[in-house]
Amino acid sequence: MQTLPARADDLTAGQLISKVVDSRKTTGFRIRAKLILTKPGSGKRDTRQLLIKSRRDGDATKILYQALWPNEFKGRALLVEKSGDGRTTGFLFEPPDKVTPLTPELMTRQFLDSDLAIEDLTEDFWRWPSQKIIGDETVDMKPCKIVESRPPDGLVTSYSLIKSWISPEMSLPMRLHKFGKDGKLVKRFNVEKLIKQENNRWAPATLVIEPADDSHRTMLDGSKSERDIEIPAEDFTLEKIKALATAE
Amino acid sequence: MVFLTIVGKNLLRRRTRSLLTIAGIAIGIGAVVALTSIAWGFQKSWERAYTARGTDLIVTKITSQSPLPVPFAESIKTDLLKLPHVREASGLLSDLVSIEDAPTMLIFGWELNSFLWQHLKLVKGRWPTNNTERAAVIGTVASDMLKKGVGSPVQIETGELTVCGIFESPALVENGAVIVALPQLQRLTEHTGKVNFMNLKLDPATTDEQKSELQKTIKTKFSGYSAFKSGEMAQNNTAIQVAKAMSWATSVIALVVGAVGVTNTVLMSVFERLHEIGILLAIGWRRRRIVKMIIYESMALSFIGGLVGIAIGFVSVKLMQATPMMRGKIEGEISLDLFLMALLIALGLGIFGGLYPAYRGSRMPPSAALRYE
Numbered sequence: 001m002q003t004l005p006a007r008a009d010d011l012t013a014g015q016l017i018s019k020v021v022d023s024r025k026t027t028g029f030r031i032r033a034k035l036i037l038t039k040p041g042s043g044k045r046d047t048r049q050l051l052i053k054s055r056r057d058g059d060a061t062k063i064l065y066q067a068l069w070p071n072e073f074k075g076r077a078l079l080v081e082k083s084g085d086g087r088t089t090g091f092l093f094e095p096p097d098k099v100t101p102l103t104p105e106l107m108t109r110q111f112l113d114s115d116l117a118i119e120d121l122t123e124d125f126w127r128w129p130s131q132k133i134i135g136d137e138t139v140d141m142k143p144c145k146i147v148e149s150r151p152p153d154g155l156v157t158s159y160s161l162i163k164s165w166i167s168p169e170m171s172l173p174m175r176l177h178k179f180g181k182d183g184k185l186v187k188r189f190n191v192e193k194l195i196k197q198e199n200n201r202w203a204p205a206t207l208v209i210e211p212a213d214d215s216h217r218t219m220l221d222g223s224k225s226e227r228d229i230e231i232p233a234e235d236f237t238l239e240k241i242k243a244l245a246t247a248e
Numbered sequence: 249m250v251f252l253t254i255v256g257k258n259l260l261r262r263r264t265r266s267l268l269t270i271a272g273i274a275i276g277i278g279a280v281v282a283l284t285s286i287a288w289g290f291q292k293s294w295e296r297a298y299t300a301r302g303t304d305l306i307v308t309k310i311t312s313q314s315p316l317p318v319p320f321a322e323s324i325k326t327d328l329l330k331l332p333h334v335r336e337a338s339g340l341l342s343d344l345v346s347i348e349d350a351p352t353m354l355i356f357g358w359e360l361n362s363f364l365w366q367h368l369k370l371v372k373g374r375w376p377t378n379n380t381e382r383a384a385v386i387g388t389v390a391s392d393m394l395k396k397g398v399g400s401p402v403q404i405e406t407g408e409l410t411v412c413g414i415f416e417s418p419a420l421v422e423n424g425a426v427i428v429a430l431p432q433l434q435r436l437t438e439h440t441g442k443v444n445f446m447n448l449k450l451d452p453a454t455t456d457e458q459k460s461e462l463q464k465t466i467k468t469k470f471s472g473y474s475a476f477k478s479g480e481m482a483q484n485n486t487a488i489q490v491a492k493a494m495s496w497a498t499s500v501i502a503l504v505v506g507a508v509g510v511t512n513t514v515l516m517s518v519f520e521r522l523h524e525i526g527i528l529l530a531i532g533w534r535r536r537r538i539v540k541m542i543i544y545e546s547m548a549l550s551f552i553g554g555l556v557g558i559a560i561g562f563v564s565v566k567l568m569q570a571t572p573m574m575r576g577k578i579e580g581e582i583s584l585d586l587f588l589m590a591l592l593i594a595l596g597l598g599i600f601g602g603l604y605p606a607y608r609g610s611r612m613p614p615s616a617a618l619r620y621e
Binding site: 030032034047049051068069070071074223224244 | 344
């Protein structure tokens with residue numbers, strides 16, 4: 001039997017988040033992106049070229065972030081493995097052969113000296129048990145539901161609250177605000193540009209990450225992406241990750 | 249002659265207002281000319297690239313959403329070579345990549361020793377020598393954008409290559425590109441054994457009818473594939489279509505602003521001269537003649553504004569081409585076609601902008617118009 005889609009106003013926080021998570025489900029993807037680090041007013045700009053790959057095996061997913069350029073970062077990689085039950089494992093690789101497993105101490109480290117912390121890339125706050133819709137707001141002319149996510153007791157995270165502005169129409173968060181343990185805003189994530197993919201789903205093409213004090217900003221700019229593709233399992237092995245660091 | 253003198257004098261009566269209207273039209277037409285010139289130039293550049301490569305037909309798989317055709321197996325080459333009139337076939341893989349700190353650039357993978365290379369002129373260094381050499385040649389514009397010279401390493405996707413040469417092409421799009429041996433790009437983009445264009449060189453004696461027949465054969469025999477002549481290929485290029493659509497969208501806004509300006513000026517002029525129009529009607533002028541007079545005034549403003557605008561547009565394109573930031577990246581098309589098109593648009597603008605004032609002016613009863621001070 002076919003059921004009518006729920007109206008955006010009727011969705012609970014859980015249903016809305018499921019919609020977002022379901023729309024992102026894929027067998028695998030490859031994204032070529034640029035991380036552009038700037039300091040407002042200084043005119044200084046640093047670029048990192050990135051390759052992001054993902055593969056799904058049953059309920060488990062692997063995501064690999066690899067730096068391609070400049071040479072001082074080339075080969076650095078972060079592998080995040082998420083099992084079906086929500087456990088996250090993985091490691092950080094630094095050439096020539098330093099492998100650091102994902103530990104709570106590592107989570108607050110900046111990724112490639114950007115405003116993205118390792119935990120921003122590993123944390124699955126959509127799975128946190130406390131999710132609540134607290135209001136509506138239009139972001140970039142798109143009506144959004146504001147969802148508050150709070151971590152469960154005992155979870156090691158720097159954040160006490162994450163607010164998401166989710167567009168039910170696009171099943172996409174347009175804005176995230178992350179708050180620290182003291183309740184103060186730590187950083188903001190804003191989707192600046194969207195692209196419609198071949199499967200007619202919307203995806204962020206440009207994401208801007210800024211700390212609360214606006215002292216600097218990181219722009220993650222996806223130059224090219226392929227979805228629903230199968231990335232070979234061997235691409236996520238340490239040997240293959242190491243090989244990129246020495247590739248000529 | 250007397251009639252045209254009246255039109256001219258009417259315009260000269262409020263010189264500042266007429267000049268400002270001409271300036272408004274000129275800016276609108278200037279924007280149309282500059283944007284269209286760049287969009288047409290972009291298309292011409294692609295046409296030149298396809299023609300200069302010596303390609304008679306280009307076989308590809310075009311999908312509506314992708315800016316570049318989807319890659320397909322290069323093994324199709326064997327079957328294409330069996331078709332009548334086909335003398336040579338050469339695979340080409342192209343992609344848009346973000347290289348180091350530069351904006352997204354075009355990269356081509358060409359079969360070494362194929363006819364595709366013949367139109368390029370080596371400025372410095374040498375060509376890649378074999379398929380396994382991790383080397384790239386870059387266009388003169390690309391060399392500026394990447395700040396790379398011969399011997400510089402360049403990171404392309406997951407691999408580091410060495411710039412072995414710098415080339416110049418008759419087509420601007422190629423000057424801003426990077427070219428590597430086909431297997432190298434297939435490796436870097438993980439498209440082993442794939443290309444997204446197959447360039448066909450036909451027997452020189454092949455007629456246009458035979459080419460068209462061959463296009464149909466390819467479309468029928470190879471499901472999902474299409475064959476284009478070089479001019480057609482440029483027209484089907486998504487980037488060109490986007491550039492043209494953007495130039496038209498901006499132009500329409502500029503033209504609407506221009507039309508409103510003309511209407512306002514002519515309408516003000518008509519309202520100021522209602523008494524005079526009443527006299528003209530009273531002494532026997534027909535309403536049609538009043539309409540003609542007002543439309544002529546409007547067209548005269550647009551004609552002069554159009555001419556000035558065309559000059560502004562062409563000069564702007566030349567200046568943009570000369571600025572260090574844009575040098576080598578845009579190529580405006582300055583042609584008689586564009587001149588005539590812009591002039592026709594300007595005159596159309598004049599007619600359109602004058603219609604309402606002409607209607608208002610000519611519909612006024614002479615008795616009412618004569619009472620107007």
